[in-house]
Amino acid sequence: LNKPEWYLTQVLMWIGNHSKFLDDKIQPILDKAGSSVNAGLEFSRALVMLILEKLAADIPFLLYDDTLFCHLVDEVLLFERELYSVHGYLSSFPSCMHILSEESCFQRWLTVEKKFALQKMDSMLSSEAAWISQYKDITDVDEMKVPDCAETFMTLLLVITDRYKNLPTASRKLQFLALQKELVDDFRIRLTQVMKEETRASLGFRYCAILNAVNYIATVLADWADNV
Secondary structure (H helix, E strand, O other): OOHHHHHHHHHHHHHHHHHHHHHHHHHHHHHHOOOOOHHHHHHHHHHHHHHHHHHHHHHHOOOHHHHHHHHHHHHHHHHHHHHHHHHHHOOOOOOOHHHHHHHHHHHHEEEHHHHHHHHHHHHHHOOOOOOOOOOOOOOOOOHHHHOHHHHHHHHHHHHHHHHHHHOOOHHHHHHHHHHHHHHHHHHHHHHHHHHHHHHOOOOOOHHHHHHHHHHHHHHHHHHHHHOO
């Protein structure tokens, strides 16, 4: 249960190792018979079906172990990425995202994603470098004077988007978007709390860093507005 990468990697190896044989030997037979079947894709589809069976059997035993469940989700997302980008798998075919979209599994994924995002926010704001810009010494890069915590937070949101963007239904994606909106609001509240401590020194280093953080986040969110 703690090594889903073993069978996921094995399937990717089988797909890669058989592609030349399927293209050179099997596809011509199908073409000659006038069939529209793509041998390589059908081979991939059949192996993915085995993975879906395996996942469906394993997930009930992993649901309430955060570490194992997170590891499974991470490995499945890596597997899906390679399946589509390297092996040309079709989005209309069955995929692991259908299993992760099932109610009990999906709700657990959302819960765990939120838990780890909040932990990440705790650590980024308590870091000594939270209000310092990574690029403070490079003027042409650092026009906005973005503090480290704001940049790390936006990267966190971007990573979450990257993880859920291939979900098969819009309703599931919207539930992740709702989580992201919740995280933005949580971050806003945290910034407000820090700002209240700094009101006596409104031209101080940290107060200015908070304003820069807000400006940067608003600008990036505006840029993302075109991303459906």
